[in-house]
Amino acid sequence: MFLALAMLAAFAALATSALLFAAKRDPAFYTAAASRPIDYDSHEKAAKLLTRVLDLQNDIRAKETWGDTFTAEELNCFFAENMGAKDGLCELLPKGFHSPRIAIDGDRLKIGLRYREGFWSGVIWLEAKIWLVADQVNVAAVEVCDLKAGAIPFGSQSILDRIGDVARESSMSVTWYRNKSNPVGVFKFFAKQPRPTSQILTLEVKDGKLAIAGRSFLETAPAVPAGVNPVAQLP
Numbered sequence: 001m002f003l004a005l006a007m008l009a010a011f012a013a014l015a016t017s018a019l020l021f022a023a024k025r026d027p028a029f030y031t032a033a034a035s036r037p038i039d040y041d042s043h044e045k046a047a048k049l050l051t052r053v054l055d056l057q058n059d060i061r062a063k064e065t066w067g068d069t070f071t072a073e074e075l076n077c078f079f080a081e082n083m084g085a086k087d088g089l090c091e092l093l094p095k096g097f098h099s100p101r102i103a104i105d106g107d108r109l110k111i112g113l114r115y116r117e118g119f120w121s122g123v124i125w126l127e128a129k130i131w132l133v134a135d136q137v138n139v140a141a142v143e144v145c146d147l148k149a150g151a152i153p154f155g156s157q158s159i160l161d162r163i164g165d166v167a168r169e170s171s172m173s174v175t176w177y178r179n180k181s182n183p184v185g186v187f188k189f190f191a192k193q194p195r196p197t198s199q200i201l202t203l204e205v206k207d208g209k210l211a212i213a214g215r216s217f218l219e220t221a222p223a224v225p226a227g228v229n230p231v232a233q234l235p
Contacts, residue, residue: 023150026123029103030112033076046081049074060198060216067202067213072104075210085117094162097124108145109205122150124159130205138189138196140203143182160185 026034036042052068059066082089085098093100097113104110112125127146133139147154160183164174173191176183190196202213 023152024122025151027110027112027125027148027150029105029110030101030123030125033072033101033103034080034099036076036080038080042077042080045074045077049078050082056212060214062218063216064218065213065215067211069209069211072102072208072210076101085114094166104205104208104210107206109210124149130203132200132203133186138198138200140187140189140200142185142187143179144184145182 049070052070056066056068079100079102081087083093083098083100084090087098090098093113096115098117099114100111102109102111107129108127109130110125110127112123114121114123116122125148126144129143129145131141133141144160147159160176163185164176167174167185167187171190171192173188175186177186178184189200190198198214198216200212200214202211204211
């Protein structure tokens, strides 16, 4: 009996070790992005990206057409500069999470965040597809194709609920449903505005870039459904 219990304990320890090792195995895209050295080039790209985001916000308020394209490399430089474990903007993330990194592979967006620090830290990451919903105004769908802790797949409704909470704090409404086995979130932008003054016409994740473009109604004008050609020239 003691021998059997000892063997059972050994197998349990082996299984636990394998599970811990798999959970701590960072995805390749995260390792590649996080290993990029922080140098003058990354400082410059991070600073320019912040300026461009602020300019885009101003354009949405003041111009009839607006848009910009951001590369995964530029976004990762900004994350490295401003969202590490001890950086101020890290407070925008859920408690315990820091150092986000992204990759764009074809039409798939991968985003990972490190949870905690030290030996027990690990990367929670997801892979998603994003598109504007046809025949709807300012509505985008996000299909979660993969959700993992390290190399271990898992489904956590609490994480999806937290994503929804963050969206609502940013004036978006969100509804979750399932497409076969994948959760899909339907996000409506400017949800708190009875008559939105801006409309997103392009929201595209492709070939290492995130592109967004649209128009604003400086005077009262009807919005049109998604699926039309973008009115802004993207860089």
